[in-house]
Structure formats: C-alpha cells, structure tokens
Amino acid sequence: MARPKTILVVEDDRMLREALQKKLTLSGFEVVACALGEEALTHLTKTIQLPDAICLDYYLPDMTGDDFMRMLRSKDVWVDVPVLMLSNTDEEKSVTSTLSQGAKLYMLKTQYSLEDVVTQLRKYCV
Amino acid sequence: MSTTHKPQTKTNRAKRSSPLVQEDMQKYQLAVEHASDHIVITDPDGIILYANRAVEKITGFPPSEIMGTKAGVKWGKRMKHEVYTHLWNEIKHHRRHFHGEFQNVRKNGEMYTAEAKIAPVLDAQGEVLYFVGIERDVTQLREVDRMKTEFISLASHQLRTPLSAMKWFLEMLLDGDLGDLSTEQTNMLRNINASNERMIDLVNTLLDISRIESGRLVIDAVPTDITELVTGLRHELEPLMQAKNQTLTIAIADNLPQVTIDPRLIRQVYMNLLTNAVKYSAYSTTITVYVFVKEGMIISTVQDQGYGIDVSEREHIFEKFYRAKSAVKAEAEGSGLGLYLVKSIIETSGGTMWLESEPGQGSSFSFSLPIR
DSSP, X not given: OXXXXXXXXXXXXXXXXXXXXXXXXXXXXXXXXXXXXXHHHHHHHHOSSOOSEEEEESBOSSOBHHHHHHHHHTSGGGTTSOEEEEESOOOHHHHHHHHHTTOSEEEETTTSXXXXXXXXXXXXXX | OOOOOOOOOHHHHHHHHHHHHHHHHHHHHHHHHHOSSEEEEEOTTOBEEEEOHHHHHHHOOOHHHHTTSXXXXXXXXXXXXXXXXXXXXXXXXXXXXXXXXXXXXXXXXXXXXXXXXXXXXXXXXSOEEEEEEEEEEOHHHHHHHHHHHHHHHHHHHHHHHHHXXXXXXXXXXXXXXXXXXXHHHHHHHHHHHHHHHHXXXXXXXXXXXXXXXTTOOOOOOEEEOHHHHHHTHHHHHHHHHHHTTOEEXXXXXXXXXXXXXXXXXXXXXXXXXXXXXXXXXXXXXXXXXXEEEEXXXXXXXEEOOSOOOOHHHHTTTTSTTOOOHHHHHHOSOOOSOHXXXXXXXXXXXXXXXXXXXXXXXEEEEEEEEEOO
C-alpha cells in the first residue's frame, strides 16, 4: 500500500490550522501543522521524510511567505517541495512575488473551499 | 408740507448709486481679502496682479515676493510638466474652467495638497482679461481620507481570517464530513453559510473601494473578447433568473473588436449590473444586454423592466452607500456600494457610466470603454 502523502501546514491562526488539519486528514493526507515559519523550517531541517507539499500562510507572526520561500529555495533538498500559498491578502505585490519565487498557486482563503485546497494538493503531490 | 416728485434723471441716478457702488466694492474687496481660501488674480500671461491674505498664510510667501511673478512658480511646479501644460491649455487656449488637485510646496519647504479652481475672465470679444485662481489647502482632509482608507483595508484583511474559518468549518459540516445532519440543521447551516458569503462579498467590495480610492487598484489590462466575457455570464446568472422566471437576452454587435481591459474587473461590472437588474425587477420580466461600438468606444447597456429610479435620485445613484427608495422597498438588504464600485472601475478603465430610467418602466445602466 502506498504511503499517505504528507502535508506541512504552516498557519498561525489556530482555527484555520485546525480546519486544514481536519479536512486534509479526512482526505487521506498525513498532516504536520506548525504555527510559525521558524517552527516549520526547524521541522524541515530535522525530518527524515520531507513533506510532499506545503500549505503556507502568507502573513506569519515571524516572517512573510516571501521570507519563507526564500529560505526554502536556499537549500537544494527543499527546492522541489511544492508550495500552495494560502492567504487573506490579495495585494498584487504579495501574489506576484510569491509566484515568482516558485509557489505553485496563490489561493485567497475566503475565495476557495477546503475541497479546492485538497484538489490542488492531489494535483501537486505526485 | 408738500412733496414734489422730480423725474429721475440719469445724473440723479448716478449720484444716488455711486456711494452704493463704492460701498459694495469695499464689501467685495474685504470679502476677497479676508477669505480663508487663497485667491489670486493674474493677467492673461499668468502674472500675479493681486493676492489675498490667505496666499501668504498658505504658501508662506508675502505679497512683495510674489506680485509680478507667474502664479504658481513659487509654490507649485512639483508635479509632472504635462499637468501644468494641460492646465494652461484649458484656461488659456480653450478658455475653460479648470478644477484639479496639486502637490505644492510652502516657503519653508513643507509639501501641501491644494484643490484649485481657476477661471478665465473674458471681455466682450471673448478674450482673456484675467485669470482668477482659488486654492484651498486640503492637506489635512486628504490625510484623514488616507487614514480612513488604510483603516478599511486593514480591518477588511483582519475580517477575512475569521470569515474564512467560518467558511471552512461550515463547508465540512455541510459536506457531512463530521456525520449526517437533519434537514433542519442543514437548512440552518446553509443560511449561516449564505450570510457568511455575503459578509465575504462585502469585505471584498470594501477592499476594492479602498484600493481605488488610494490609487492602489492594479488594472491588469489584457486584450479581451467582450462577446466571450458577456456570454460567459449567462450560465452564472441562470439560477438567480430561473428563481424569478426572468429571461436574459444578449444582443452583441457583430465583429466587435478586442479591447484591452482587466477582464476580472469588467466582469465584476457586468455581474453587478445584471444581479441588480434581477433583484430590482419583477417576476417574468426580460433583462437585455446590448454591446456595440460608437465613436471609438465599446458601449454596453444593461436594460431591465424593473421598478426604475426616480429622477430626483438619479444624481445620487452612484454615490457611496446610496440606495434608491425603490431598491430598498424591493430588497431591504444591500450595502449601497455596488454601483459606486462599478462607476469607479469604469472611470479607472478610461470609460464613463450613465443611467436612463423611468419609474415603473425600468432602468438602463450604460458604460463606455475605450477601444485600444
């Protein structure tokens, strides 16, 4: 039996983190959830099995999605991990800069359903 | 004592009116001199002939330093050259009034925002005798506007977090992810979900407005096929229209050229006008969309057979938070922001927006978009 795909959820809002964790688990994913960018980077450094994808909130208390992407792209082993940016800001500059740094998709949380998030994750976790 | 009425001769009239004219003149002079707005009178070349007290108060330059100089040279010239060329063309060559806003600088180097109105005074032959310029320091007003816009933007972003949490938890409940629900529970959750979606829409509208008002709205203009854009709306409107047994007719002229517009924003314009037409029209009526070319512009009209808008309300209809009486009567819910946003999007895209309406007969909302 194939190993379930692992998703690293980085979201500082407890409720949104719980909602993502619940839906992704119900959809058959394994979920590692972090509230801070630093915590997520530490997890990536220590883990033996890299996640199959990352759901990343743009505004985190300790860094922005841009900062996180920059750090993620600075290590060769992390470069290929697909990132879905989930955000509540649709300011042009956050969208463009994140996508230019290699995020697969920029999703506005209020515009997308959890089912949409699951569909996109399935697409990128191959 | 007898009184004799003497016929009023020209000399008599002059004698009687002279002190009055002088008194009036003095009154006008005092009013202009002490007005809180900056008032300047120049000759046809823009050379200052008169400056009231407020000029010194606002710009910091005493009359001795500005009389005989060209208006605005001391405190203006901080904006693009084209702005001043346009102003000069309007007042000098077209002899039209000018109304605009300038970034100026005081004598002490401090920047300030001025709202300016400049009018040519013409002689009987239509030649310019003087220019009268009135400027108001609106720095504080604009700062308050900016802070208000920033606050709306910040508050709206903050609101999106709890709204998305509600959206996602409701989605799981309604999808049965956490077990079966009774019909009544499902219906209630659907109502909560619909209210939440309304709040999301309102926050999105407020954010779009704050972006437009602060000049941060990015128009992502790409060559767009309007025919495809408009016909694509039919499917989305179907459930709304079916619920009221309404018919949508789309009449688009053949060979419509492509236009360079932001399709997301213009789609929002059509959707807003069409959903309004559905909401504010009775059952079994027809809504028609016309799109055609006229004088180098693409004209779109959304025509309904709805309740119409009273003539006294037409000038307010595009104002922020304004809702027509007929609209409130037909549908109590509504923010009064939709048409304000629509007009702002059209004007930011280089077009204009107008309304024709007859109470009881229906309304036609039209807008133009430049072909480029």
